[in-house]
Amino acid sequence: MARTASLSGYLELLPAERLVELHLLDTLREVFEAHGYSNLETRAVETVDTLLQKGEIDKEIYAISRIHDDDAAKEAKLALRFDNTVPFARYVTENAGHLAFPYRRYQIQKVWRGERPQAGRFREFTQADIDIVGEGALSTRADVEIAVVMAKALQTLQIGEFTLRVNSRKLSEGFYQAIGLTETAAVLRAVDKLEKIGPDRVARELSETAGATEEQARQALSLAQIRTADTSFASQVRELLPADAAGAELLEEGLAELTEVVDELNARVPGRAEADLSIARGLDYYTGTVIETVLRGHEELGSICSGGRYESLATKGKRSFPGVGLSIGVTRLLSALVDSGELGASRTVPTAVYVTLRADEDWAAAQDVADQLRARGISAEVAFSAEKFGKQIKYADKRGIPFVWFTDGDGGHEVKDIRSGEQTAADPASWSPPAEDLTPQIIHKTAEG
Template identity: 55%
Template structure:
C-alpha cells in the first residue's frame, strides 16, 4: 500500500501493481455472480440517518454529511426534521430501501449483486478500514422465499472465493432457529441478548460470555446450556443433529432449524465437499437474521476474522403491507485485499497492463511509432509509446523499469524484442500476437521457494 506523510489512516490507497490485484478480485467476483444469474445494482452513497439507524446497527459510527456553510442551527433543524444525511456503512440498509421503493419494477425472486465503497467511523486496525469496498449478493422474495436459496448463496460465494486463488476458505454455518429453539426449551426469554452474547465468543471467550449472559438475566444453568450448544461443530449432519438432540430440549422451531441445517450440510457435501461446516456458536449479532447465518474464514489466516458474513432475514424489508424476505452474504473485499497484500498471497505477472513499448527512432518519425501503437491497440494489445527518442538501450531500460515485456523497433522491417529472454524477431503490427499469457496481466499465487 502506498505510504506518504499525508496519509490518513483507514483510507487505503493501493499502488498500481496492487490495484491490478484488486481489479482482478473484483472482476472475478462480478463474473461469478453474473454466471449464477445475479444482476448488478448500485445505490447512492448517502441515506437519511434515520434510515441508517433503523435496523439494529446503532453502534456503528456513521459519517454525517454537511455543507461547510451549514451552521449548528441548520444541522439541528435537519436532525429534527429527519433530513440529516450520512454515508452508508453497509450495502444492506440501502438495498432494503431500494427494494421497498422499486418493488413494482422488480421481478421476484430478485437476485442482485452490489460492489461498492462503504464508510464506517471506527478505529482502523488490521483488515478494518474507515473506507472500504464490500461485495454483496442477495436473493429477495415477495411474501415468501424458498429455503434452497440459503444453500445457493453459500455455494455461489464459495465458488467465487475459490476462484480468487486464496488458500482454502471455509464457510461456517448455523441456523438462528436452533438457537431460538434451545432458548425456548430452556426457558430463556432474552433471546436477542443471548444471540448478541454468543456472537462474541471468539472475541472474548466463554468466561466473559457467561458473565454477559448472566448480566442480562440469564441464569447460570441456562448459560451452561447455551455454551454447551455453542461448542457443537462439524461437517457431518448426523453428528450435529445427535449432539443438539443430546442437550435434551425439543420444540417445533428447533426441529425446523435442525432440518434446514441438515439439508444445508448434505447439499454442500454433494456439491462442494469441505466448504460448509456447522458451527453453532455462529450467531451474528444483528437482530434481523431469522434463519441460516454464515461466517467465512481463510485457512491459515483465521486471525483476520470472518471475511464473508450474512444470513437469512424475513423482517428487514417491508412496506407495512408486504414483506420481502431475503438472504444475503457480504464480502469485505478491502479486508481480504489487505491480507493478500500483506502476506503476498497473490501477485500480478507484471506491474502494468502494457504489453508493448514502441520505441521512437527520432522525434520527426514519432508519427510512425504512434501508427504502430494504434494498429496494435486496435487488435486488443495494450501498447505505449516511448516518451523520448533516446538511444535504444535507454528505451529498453525504460520499458524494463515499468515491467513491460516487449519493445517494438520501427524500421524498414519492424522487429519486436522480448526483453526478458532477449529474443528479437521480425514482426508486422497487423498480425503479430504476444504469447497468450502475456496478453493480459495474470494474478496468481507466487511460486513457492524451492531450496536446491
C-alpha cells in the first residue's frame, strides 16, 4: 500500500490486499449477524442541509453537481455522505412505519471526507457501523450490547490487543455545569483535542471559547485525566467537585450509566474496556455514552472504532428515535495492518487449480474438468491456449495458484503442487487439495509477535 497513488487520498488494493479486506468485512458481517443485526445499505448522496445539521465538519463535506451546471459550487444542493450515521438517521425517520423497534442494523459502505491525505487518513474509505435505535426511549443496556458486540468483532478479527475507552457525555457535561461552565459544547470540543494539542493549549481554548477561568480549566483537565479499569472513577469524580458545587443531577445520571456500562463490559469482555474521562467525541449529536478504541502498537492511528449514544439525531414530528452505535474505520485499520505485515494472504487469488491445455482442441474437455472441481467447491481456472507447459506453469505460479492440472492424450489426469514439485495421479470427481489450500488463508502476525 505504500506504492505511489495516482490520486492521493483514494486507496486501490492489489489482489492479495483485497483478499485481506474481504476477510475483515466477512468476519465483521458474521459477528454482527450472529448478534441479530440486519444489513442496510443507504444511498451515497444526501442533501447538503441534512449533512450540515449534524456536527462540525462542514469543511470536509464533498458537494456534488452536474459538470455543466452554472455556478456549480454555489448551487450544489447534494453532497456525499461523510459517515453512515447521519444517512441512517434519515432512513429511520423516513421508514419508521415499516421498522420494528428496537431496530438493530449493520452497514458497511464507503464514505467521503475532504481531509488532508496522510498515513491512515483517506478521502474515500470504508466504514463498518452497528446501531440500535429505539422509539421514544432506549435502555442503557443497548450501550452495553453495542460495545460488547464490537469488542467481540475486534477479537474475532485477531488484530492484536485493543482497549475500548469509555466515557459519558452526561457525566462530562454535568461536571462542567457543576463547576459553573455553561458552554458545555465548547468545552467538549476543546477537551476532545487533548491528545492532539496537549493540556496547555486546551486550557487556552477553554478560556477563549468557553469563558473558563484558570480554576475551571484546571478542574476540567483534572476530570479528563481520570482513567480506571473499574468503576472507581465515580469516587474520583466526586472528589473533584467543590463543596459549594451547584446541583449535579446530570452528572449523577452520567455516573450511574457509565458505571453500568463499565461493570457489564468487564463481565462480558474482561480486560477490553476502561473508563477514560478524556473521551468526548467531536460530533455534536452524541448525548450519553461515548467510546473510542485504541489498538496497541498502532496508537498513531488514533481511534480505530468509535461512536456513542445519541438521543435526538433522528426525530419525526413528536416522535424521537434515540440510538447508540459504533463504527470501525475499516480502510484505516486495513492499511495499517497490511503495511506492517501483521495481516496478509497466503496467495493472491482464490484459484486453487490451474487446468492446463495439452492442445488447443482440449479446451472444452479442460472446462469439464474445471466444472467437476468447482461443483465440489474447488476454485479452478482454465488456460486459454496450449502454450508450452513450462509457460503455463510459470503463469500459474505468478498468479499464486498452488496446483496445476494435466490431462494426457488417453484421458489420464495428474495434478502438480508447483511449490513442492510433487506430481500425482488425480481424479477430477474426487481429488481435493489440502484444507489449507482450498481457499486463501489470512496470515495473522501481531505487532507483539
